[in-house]
Amino acid sequence: MSGRALVLIGFALLCGAFAGCETTPPLTQTQWEAIETRKVEGNRDDVLRAASAVILDQGYFYTASDQAAGTVTAARVPSSQRDEFQRTGGMTGPAMVDTISIWVVQASTSECNLRVQYRDFGRHVESQERVTKFWNAVQRRMLKQDPVQPVETGGAR
Amino acid sequence: MKCLALIGLLLVAALCGCEATPPMTATQMDALQVREVEVPADRAFAAASSALFDAGYQIHVSDADAGLLTAERREDPAVAVNATLVILTAILSKGGGAQDKPPDYYTICIEVLPRTADHSDIRIRPFFNGQVQSADNAAARKTVQEIWTLMQRQVLMKEPSK
Numbered sequence: 001m002s003g004r005a006l007v008l009i010g011f012a013l014l015c016g017a018f019a020g021c022e023t024t025p026p027l028t029q030t031q032w033e034a035i036e037t038r039k040v041e042g043n044r045d046d047v048l049r050a051a052s053a054v055i056l057d058q059g060y061f062y063t064a065s066d067q068a069a070g071t072v073t074a075a076r077v078p079s080s081q082r083d084e085f086q087r088t089g090g091m092t093g094p095a096m097v098d099t100i101s102i103w104v105v106q107a108s109t110s111e112c113n114l115r116v117q118y119r120d121f122g123r124h125v126e127s128q129e130r131v132t133k134f135w136n137a138v139q140r141r142m143l144k145q146d147p148v149q150p151v152e153t154g155g156a157r
Numbered sequence: 158m159k160c161l162a163l164i165g166l167l168l169v170a171a172l173c174g175c176e177a178t179p180p181m182t183a184t185q186m187d188a189l190q191v192r193e194v195e196v197p198a199d200r201a202f203a204a205a206s207s208a209l210f211d212a213g214y215q216i217h218v219s220d221a222d223a224g225l226l227t228a229e230r231r232e233d234p235a236v237a238v239n240a241t242l243v244i245l246t247a248i249l250s251k252g253g254g255a256q257d258k259p260p261d262y263y264t265i266c267i268e269v270l271p272r273t274a275d276h277s278d279i280r281i282r283p284f285f286n287g288q289v290q291s292a293d294n295a296a297a298r299k300t301v302q303e304i305w306t307l308m309q310r311q312v313l314m315k316e317p318s319k
Contacts, residue, residue, distance in 0.1 A: 052223065063217070140183070
């Protein structure tokens with residue numbers, strides 16, 4: 001077999017390998033909504049208050065809030081970004097932080113839709129587990145029960 | 158041999174001392190961070206805002222309807238300290254990389270929750286350089302106490318009859 005034929009076979013195999021590297025398609029808006037939305041029993045104001053409390057429990061600080069719209073956004077500075085956070089103006093600076101956004105909408109007379117969106121370093125996080133954990137914590141807050149799992153994330157300084 | 162045994166014994170004792178304190182539950186955190194005041198939520202919110210101003214914080218988020226507040230205070234290191242640090246690090250690194258001390262940012266989140274028509278719960282959560290301070294941290298407790306004292310003063314000033 002000539003060297004030229006070997007190169008061609010190698011090239012063909014390489015093409016085949018790249019064709020196999022199919023990336024998963026991005027989630028649709030409906031899929032994101034399904035992952036991030038949970039139902040909570042109670043009126044909107046109570047759910048919003050409970051969710052706001054859970055946000056603090058998880059170590060985030062509020063960066064935006066609109067009670068009328070039912071939205072709250074909060075941020076948390078990862079340890080790796082702490083120095084940049086300090087050197088670039090704190091909360092108002094451009095340091096890349098982890099964020100959480102919640103949106104509470106009254107779905108029926110006794111139920112609300114709670115949508116929880118996490119972004120780590122600006123990247124949209126697809127995590128049923130984190131959303132479910134948040135939802136569980138909101139429900140515990142609604143019931144004013146002590147959570148079984150500790151929620152404190154540990155302190156700085 | 159005796160020395161080795163002694164070192165081993167000390168090591169075991171040291172490891173026994175490394176007992177990690179379990180993280181606090183939401184209820185334990187609430188017990189340390191939440192206080193009740195005998196005023197309606199709107200009055201408590203106004204007192205909280207005022208206390209933050211008095212303590213030198215700049216308010217970044219204020220939502221009276223939701224009872225949420227976030228405020229931040231910047232603390233710059235003393236010029237003399239910073240100059241010394243820059244000179245020392247420059248000498249130690251042989252001019253390779255002088256380092257200064259960045260400012261510290263103290264953030265406070267407050268949640269005002271209406272309990273009854275004339276009672277409210279106030280939760281104060283302090284952060285240091287963007288990271289949450291655990292409720293049992295001495296500095297955090299001091300900050301919470303400072304804000305709490307200023308708030309109480311506001312409530313008392315506006316309602317002397319109670």
